Amino acid sequence: MQYRNGQRLPLEGLTARLSVNPRARRLSIRIDARAGEAVLIAPSERKLAEVVAFARTKTGWMRERLADRPQGTPIEPGALIDLFGQPTRLTATGGAGAARLTEDADGPLIASGGEGEAYARRVENLFKRVARETLQTRTDFHLRTLGQRPVKMSIADPKSRWGSCSPHNRSIRYSWRVVMAPPTVIDYLAAHEVAHLVHADHSPAYWAVVQRLIGDHRPHRKWLRDNGPALHAVGR
Structure with missing residues (x-):
């Protein structure tokens, strides 16, 4: 499969966004708590397949981190x-x-x-x-x-x-x-x-x-x- 920068894909029950950062020295995963998704970072587009494969071994960790993110406070009387x-x-x-x-x-x-x-x-x-x-x-x-x-x-x-x-x-x-x-x-x-x-x-x-x-x-x-x-x- 051909992956591209900015692409979002389902990954065992969670959403992952692919990000190319030429300054990145290695493959990495960042949790974007605001967007509620994992960000998979690679130094080039040709490395995106590798970071996706790496992320598949870390789905448990990503779910835990996403579950720990702050829940939205509703704007309603009593809040x-x-x-x-x-x-x-x-x-x-x-x-x-x-x-x-x-x-x-x-x-x-x-x-x-x-x-x-x-x-x-x-x-x-x-x-x-x-x-x-x-x-x-x-x-x-x-x-x-x-x-x-x-x-x-x-x-x-x-x-x-x-x-x-x-x-x-x-x-x-x-x-x-x-x-x-x-x-x-x-x-x-x-x-x-x-x-x-x-x-x-x-x-x-x-x-x-x-x-x-x-x-x-x-x-x-x-x-x-x-x-x-x-x-x-x-x-x-």
């Missing part, structure tokens, strides 16, 4: 979803009112109208509004620090990336889900993307710019690696 790293209760108000952030004696809460998907959509829209306001503020702050001109900023819901920067058209896109993280992590993401206006790669010179903006970035990168799958599972 707890973090906002700025703080558990925030979701409550229903009845009617069709928009979601609003408030607080009572037990802490922060989001009250919203709607039922089922309409309720979830209202709450998600609130998270997107908060994300836009917060990330715009931190983006502008880092732009001023670097003496950079304003950029076009947008909020989206990519499946895997937290942000992206296009220096050629001066645009930055963020995942709204990062607003569930602690403020220092949100600020790191803004600094990360703004720094790409100076260096488009991830070279030492690039990381030096990030360091200038926020100091030691490593704890924030680790936080996203460790907790990112859970944030991407919310509402899915």
